[in-house]
Amino acid sequence: MPQSKIRRYLKHGTLPQLSVFEAVARHGNYTRAAEELYMAQPTVSVHIKKLSETIGLPLLEQVGRKAHLTEAGEQLYAACHEIFALLGRSEDRFADLRGLKTGRLRLAVSTTGKYFMPRLLGAYAKENPGVEVSMQVQNRQTLTERLAANADDLYVFANPPSEPEVVTQAILPNPYVAFAAATHPLAGRKNIPFAEFAKEPLLIREPGSGTHMTTMACFDKYGMEPNIRMELGSNEAIKQAILAELGVSIMSRYTLGLDTDTHDLAMLDVEGLPVEGQWYFAYPLGKTPSLVVRNFMDFVRSHAQSIVVEHLAKISG
DSSP, X not given: OTXXXXXXXXXXXXXXXXXXXXXXXXXXXXXXXXXXXXXXXXXXXXXXXXXXXXXXSOOEEEETTEEEEOHXXXXXXXXXXXXXXXXXXXXXXHHHHHOSSSEEEEEEEEXXXXXXXXXXXXXXXXXXXXXXXXXXXXXXXXXXXXXXXXXXXEEEESSOOOOTTEEEEEEEEEEEEEEEETTSTTXXXXXXXXXXXXXXXXXXXXXXXXXXXXXXXXXXXXXXOOXXXXXXXXXXXXXXXXXXXXXXXXXXXXXXXXXXXXXXXXXXXXXXXXXXXXEEEEEETTOOOOHHHHHHHHHHHHHHIIIIIHHHHHHHO
């Protein structure tokens, strides 16, 4: 019979056990896995023990406080990813058959995207309460790696990969502007020459980030070298450094968010700025977006203007 090879797994609640095992293997710790799964630690231990008995091999070795995978555990951990991915793809197909009453949407966005995408995701979830939504926030490098691994349903980039294996669709304008502390001598001035701005100490995102790429392109346009004072790994760190009067920066206008205008920060009127970028949806070439994903993309294209762009313009004005 076709199920003869997996008969032993059909006798027990193997899927819940695999879920527990995957969490322990990923964290290397029973306690952290129990916290993630909202289980008592003894319950986690029982699941692992039963799964080991079912397979007939030890899966984990406890060395100090860390749980290490045995050879069999490594094989099973890899199999977990395949099994869960297969079940996820099946659920996507089932969701298409059901229509939009249920389904899932796993979104991954760049760090600056966190300032506006939750607003769109929340509005979509209200109209589609049966859809399970989640959002990963990652830097550009990690986001690109997740895209290559097809780890999520849809990606949002400011500077998407240019490889032909990636499908991109523009969804929103993304203006990059110059920021300084409100007390900075350039604040409030009109038509600041870029050459004058370029002399200021520059606070810049780390190499490889979309913001770093855009900033360097601005300086390249004028044939100037930036006076880099600090490279920082987050927009929040740059904002705090600006407020500490450590320098100026070029960042997405979305960095200020959609709800509040930070009066301590000033957007400078600098030659050549703002740079009018775009936000993009991206997914691997050859991937067929599910009905839920296609519906979300349509929703964003229809509602982004009213939910994000007009609101942003109202604050800026």
